Amino acid sequence: MPDLAKTDAAQAVEGKPHFKERFFVRFTRAQRSMHAVLFSTFLGLAATGLPMRFSQSYWARKFASGVGGFGTIIFFHKLCALVLTVAFLIHVKEIFQRGLLNREKGIFWGSTSMVGNWKDVKDLLGHLRWMVGLGPKPQFERYAYWEKFDYWAVFWGMVVIGFSGYAMWFAPFFAHFLPGWALNAVLVIHSEEGLLAILFIFSIHFVNTHLRPDSFPMDMVIFTGVESEEEFRTKRPQEYERMVREGKLEKRLGEKPAVWLVNFSRVAGFTAISIGLILLVLTLSAYFRE
Amino acid sequence: MKSFFSVPVTLVACALLIGAAPLRAQSKSECLACHADAGLQDASGHSVSVDEHKFGASIHGSLECVNCHAAIKGYPHPDKVTPVKCDTCHTDEAQGLAGSVHSNAAEHPCTSCHGDAHQIYPKTDPKSAVYPLNIPRTCSACHADNGMAKKHGLAPVYPSYIDSIHGFALSKEGLLVAANCQSCHGSHHILSRKDPASPTNKVNVPATCGKCHAGITENYLGGVHGKAIASGNMKAPVCSDCHTAHAIEQPTADAFRMRSTPICGSCHTDKFSTYRDTFHSQLGSLGGYVETARCWDCHGAHDVLPASDPRSPIASGNLVTTCSRCHAGANASFVKYQPHANARNRTLNPALYFIRLFMNLLLASVLTFFVIHTVLWLIRSRVDQIRRKAVEGGKNA
Numbered sequence: 057m058p059d060l061a062k063t064d065a066a067q068a069v070e071g072k073p074h075f076k077e078r079f080f081v082r083f084t085r086a087q088r089s090m091h092a093v094l095f096s097t098f099l100g101l102a103a104t105g106l107p108m109r110f111s112q113s114y115w116a117r118k119f120a121s122g123v124g125g126f127g128t129i130i131f132f133h134k135l136c137a138l139v140l141t142v143a144f145l146i147h148v149k150e151i152f153q154r155g156l157l158n159r160e161k162g163i164f165w166g167s168t169s170m171v172g173n174w175k176d177v178k179d180l181l182g183h184l185r186w187m188v189g190l191g192p193k194p195q196f197e198r199y200a201y202w203e204k205f206d207y208w209a210v211f212w213g214m215v216v217i218g219f220s221g222y223a224m225w226f227a228p229f230f231a232h233f234l235p236g237w238a239l240n241a242v243l244v245i246h247s248e249e250g251l252l253a254i255l256f257i258f259s260i261h262f263v264n265t266h267l268r269p270d271s272f273p274m275d276m277v278i279f280t281g282v283e284s285e286e287e288f289r290t291k292r293p294q295e296y297e298r299m300v301r302e303g304k305l306e307k308r309l310g311e312k313p314a315v316w317l318v319n320f321s322r323v324a325g326f327t328a329i330s331i332g333l334i335l336l337v338l339t340l341s342a343y344f345r346e
Numbered sequence: 347m348k349s350f351f352s353v354p355v356t357l358v359a360c361a362l363l364i365g366a367a368p369l370r371a372q373s374k375s376e377c378l379a380c381h382a383d384a385g386l387q388d389a390s391g392h393s394v395s396v397d398e399h400k401f402g403a404s405i406h407g408s409l410e411c412v413n414c415h416a417a418i419k420g421y422p423h424p425d426k427v428t429p430v431k432c433d434t435c436h437t438d439e440a441q442g443l444a445g446s447v448h449s450n451a452a453e454h455p456c457t458s459c460h461g462d463a464h465q466i467y468p469k470t471d472p473k474s475a476v477y478p479l480n481i482p483r484t485c486s487a488c489h490a491d492n493g494m495a496k497k498h499g500l501a502p503v504y505p506s507y508i509d510s511i512h513g514f515a516l517s518k519e520g521l522l523v524a525a526n527c528q529s530c531h532g533s534h535h536i537l538s539r540k541d542p543a544s545p546t547n548k549v550n551v552p553a554t555c556g557k558c559h560a561g562i563t564e565n566y567l568g569g570v571h572g573k574a575i576a577s578g579n580m581k582a583p584v585c586s587d588c589h590t591a592h593a594i595e596q597p598t599a600d601a602f603r604m605r606s607t608p609i610c611g612s613c614h615t616d617k618f619s620t621y622r623d624t625f626h627s628q629l630g631s632l633g634g635y636v637e638t639a640r641c642w643d644c645h646g647a648h649d650v651l652p653a654s655d656p657r658s659p660i661a662s663g664n665l666v667t668t669c670s671r672c673h674a675g676a677n678a679s680f681v682k683y684q685p686h687a688n689a690r691n692r693t694l695n696p697a698l699y700f701i702r703l704f705m706n707l708l709l710a711s712v713l714t715f716f717v718i719h720t721v722l723w724l725i726r727s728r729v730d731q732i733r734r735k736a737v738e739g740g741k742n743a
Contacts, residue, residue: 107632108628108629108632109628111627111628111629111631111632112622112631116631116632117631117632120632121632125632126629126630126632129632130629183723184719184722186726187719187722187723187725187726188722188726189726202719209712224625227673227680227683228673228674228675228676228677228680229675231676231677231679231680231683232677232679234679235679235682236679236680236681236682236683236684237682237683237684237687237695237697237698239680239682239683240683240684240687240689240695240698241697241698241701243624243625244689244698244701244702244705245701245705248702248705248706248708248709249705251709252705252708252709252712252713255709255713256712256713256716259713259717259720260713260716260717260720263720263724264716264720264723268720268723268724268727269724269727269728269731270727270731
């Protein structure tokens with residue numbers, strides 16, 4: 057990825073043509089805030105959920121006693137869950153309002169929708185063919201198929217983990233309309249789905265979005281909201297062309313991110329990724345020792 | 347107690363014997379003419395002085411020296427005299443001792459427990475080495491991590507005892523009723539716990555503890571464990587199997603609650619492993635939150651009864667009450683929750699088994715697909731990047 061902190065002068069010294077690099081907006085401030093809330097609460101939930109899932113492991117007990125025992129762990133687990141629930145409800149309300157009340161286009165279908173379509177299937181197959189050298193690289197739109205998968209995995213995950221979590225939290229209440237065996241089932245579902253989310257986010261999402269060579273070491277666009285024209289053109293050529301064709305490209309122009317924002321994003325992003333990778337190692341070690 | 351009643355009788359007997367002796371018995375004052383000297387030593391350097399006042403205050407203070415030192419018939423007496431035989435008078439104690447673990451008189455003379463032979467007090471006297479509050483310290487001379495216990499490969503039980511709830515009651519609270527060593531082991535006729543006659547033999551433990559804990563023992567004898575022991579099933583636990591023998595803790599204390607489930611689990615391994623899969627255990631293992639249900643919170647501790655017994659807290663009619671102790675508002679549906687469900691057992695818990703299977707398949711398939719996808723992608727991207735770099739000298743390498 058281009059080094060956003062570098063000055064134009066520095067780029068000129070490296071032998072680049074001296075023109076002002078343009079930046080385009082990909083994510084709004086609200087979307088970036090949503091991601092920040094999502095990843096902080098997710099890290100919190102993972103860090104407090106894993107010791108409970110692997111409560112027999114050495115590190116879980118050490119961690120628990122270090123932070124003040126199980127009481128502290130469940131307190132922060134519930135706190136993060138509440139914050140994430142609020143964020144989730146805000147998101148659902150927004151979809152409802154924009155898609156159903158305001159009849160905004162591109163929410164449920166079309167090139168900018170998160171909903172999967174035939175192109176995603178073709179892109180997936182084409183991408184796999186390209187990986188093994190059997191075809192050209194697909195031209196991705198605004199959201200590539202793996203990004204849509206990430207979105208729906210998190211969406212489904214929040215519904216499933218959230219519901220099963222609240223069913224345990226308020227078990228006597230849920231017992232009014234759930235059969236008794238469901239109270240056993242919710243723990244199995246909660247822990248397995250949580251484990252899937254943790255393993256997926258801390259390995260697949262990290263690599264697909266941040267650690268793959270085209271974005272290494274981190275895709276800053278979710279933090280700064282903007283990406284360079286070159287990045288836009290190479291990563292999402294179909295969207296770029298559509299913008300040009302529809303004459304909307306200039307409307308998407310954004311500011312080059314400030315140095316403090318880039319640095320702050322790096323610190324926040326690398327902290328999140330590091331915590332995630334540590335938790336991934338602990339999870340795998342505990343899982344295979346079980 | 348026996349020794350108290352027999353003292354006057356034996357004194358009379360001793361007096362008669364002395365009276366019948368052909369030689370004139372020496373009086374105390376004659377002996378003390380020499381032995382009152384605090385520095386008096388025998389040939390091997392041992393002190394042979396006697397403090398007249400202290401001896402006079404002791405339980406044997408009214409006796410003459412020769413009543414015990416019977417080998418001495420006159421003055422001057424030989425340098426070496428035969429040792430005193432306490433069993434001349436204390437026959438019952440001597441008999442008890444003879445068959446006990448302390449029968450070797452050379453290793454365990456009476457004075458090793460009763461202290462200085464000239465300063466022996468009744469066991470009701472706080473100065474006595476065998477006064478209830480002094481007994482643990484007296485026994486610790488050998489049964490701490492030193493001395494005889496070490497020599498014979500016995501566990502150093504004194505430190506465990508003195509930090510236990512009994513030791514605390516005795517040493518800190520000063521309670522005479524607190525169990526001391528001899529409350530459980532007896533005094534003169536101490537037997538190995540392997541001996542069926544020993545009060546610490548497994549089969550006798552409930553009765554031994556029941557001397558004080560009568561109510562608990564009654565509950566215990568009515569429960570499955572007590573009945574099993576009574577019917578000769580020695581695998582069932584007695585008091586000490588759960589509470590330990592010496593390091594007994596306050597059972598409601600956090601430390602014991604935290605340690606308690608593995609104790610039951612050491613026999614009930616299948617129940618322990620399914621308990622570990624539940625939230626009760628996951629919470630409980632992490633510490634700092636000891637309220638979560640342990641075995642006995644649901645099953646009872648001493649009067650454990652099978653679910654088929656209507657008196658059992660886990661009998662179907664009592665479950666709402668039992669669960670409600672922690673889960674306010676628990677209803678009939680709530681108590682259908684299985685605290686020992688086994689998601690790995692298809693016949694016992696089919697619904698749970700298939701849910702777990704589905705979740706595992708979902709987890710495995712998603713991860714397998716994406717790991718392959720990502721690895722291929724990584725390789726291809728890197729190859730492309732290196733090629734691009736070769737062409738452009740590009741910045742993405």
